[in-house]
Amino acid sequence: MDRSQKADSVAQLNAVFNEVGVVVVTRNLGLSVAQSSELRAKIREAGATYKVAKNRLAKIAIADTDYVGIGDFLIGPTALATSVDPVAAAKAVVDFAKTTDKIEIVGGAMGANVLDANGIKALATMPSLDELRAKLIGLVQAPATKIAQLSTAPAAKLARVFNAYAEKDAA
Secondary structure, eight states: OOHHHHHHHHHHHHHHHHHOSEEEEEEESSOOHHHHHHHHHHHHHTTOEEEOOOHHHHHHHTTTSGGGGGGGGOOSSEEEEEESSTTHHHHHHHHHHTTOSSEEEEEEEETTEEEEHHHHHHHHTSOOHHHHHHHHHHHHHHHHHHHHHHHHHHHHHHHHHHHHHHHHHHO
8 A cells, every 4th residue: 555545545534533423443353254244234234334444544544533532442453333323333243243253342432432342332232323213203293193182082072972962863
């Protein structure tokens, strides 16, 4: 890799670090090509990205970002999982790590908050942004449905009462 390629790589990484909500640092302990492809597919499905970056270049790229605290994790054969959704990357990596011992979760960060491996695992148990949105819509929609039911209920009761009087008078 020549100097201009390194500069481009640092600029791309820096742009990623300025856009994402979470960075998960993993250590590759001998993943096969098939396992690596499977991991990348799962991460892509979750709306996240997975990139193997040179540690030295990654340390330069995080210098002016909130993720400067993860520099200590960048030792050895590492890779970075990132996502805008603070839970997506963590959830995908933790789920994959449960299936194999060839990947280790080193730590990561959510903005300026540096998380150890246990912090990333705890983050993975939280509901994703889409799940939270669905719950919020359900909570907002439920009262509106009840109000509609309550507002139509008195009219329905009145209609039944009038119907009963009408049937009584007809008989």
